[in-house]
Amino acid sequence: MIRINLLAVDRHRRKKTGWFDPAARVTTACILVLVGTGVALGAWALALNRQSATLDEQLANTSAQARRLHSVIQQVQKFEQQRSELQERVALIEQLRQGQSGAVHLLDEVSRSLPDMLWLTEMKQTGDIVTIEGRCVSLTGLSDLVSHLESSPYFKKPVELVGSQTQPATAGQPEELIKFTIKAEYAPPQS
Numbered sequence: 001m002i003r004i005n006l007l008a009v010d011r012h013r014r015k016k017t018g019w020f021d022p023a024a025r026v027t028t029a030c031i032l033v034l035v036g037t038g039v040a041l042g043a044w045a046l047a048l049n050r051q052s053a054t055l056d057e058q059l060a061n062t063s064a065q066a067r068r069l070h071s072v073i074q075q076v077q078k079f080e081q082q083r084s085e086l087q088e089r090v091a092l093i094e095q096l097r098q099g100q101s102g103a104v105h106l107l108d109e110v111s112r113s114l115p116d117m118l119w120l121t122e123m124k125q126t127g128d129i130v131t132i133e134g135r136c137v138s139l140t141g142l143s144d145l146v147s148h149l150e151s152s153p154y155f156k157k158p159v160e161l162v163g164s165q166t167q168p169a170t171a172g173q174p175e176e177l178i179k180f181t182i183k184a185e186y187a188p189p190q191s
Contacts (some may be wrong), residue, residue, distance in 0.1 A: 048098040105154060106186055115141045115150035132182045142180050149184055
């Protein structure tokens, strides 16, 4: 049997407190936080992908530029090597030019110092030491040569007479000759 209560009983009505009850609000807030985090993570991943693509493009450009600059660097190194070789050559030419003028002054000074009846047979220069060999007909000529060389500004004093020998007269050579060797230190004056 079914019973029905026809009496009016006061039932407690629940009051509605808003749109949702507190449990639904917490659930909705959690869902919104999760969705917001997902959107933020997605946007961040997208930004990282764009940044990665930009960096990859910059890396490719930099690599291409490095390859191009590598060939330029090789050319610069080649030019630097050629420049250093040319500088060495120029320095050598200048050194030879200075030595050449020294030899010219040396020969000029020796030729000015030669008296009559005196002949040079050999002249050597080893560093600053000049060795002169020759022949003359009298000791006076040899003495004049030594005194002229000592008075020259191109030779340091003393000029040393290393040796002299008298060669007797022969059928091809009617007079007696004196064979001599002189050593002197070449010292050109400073300009």
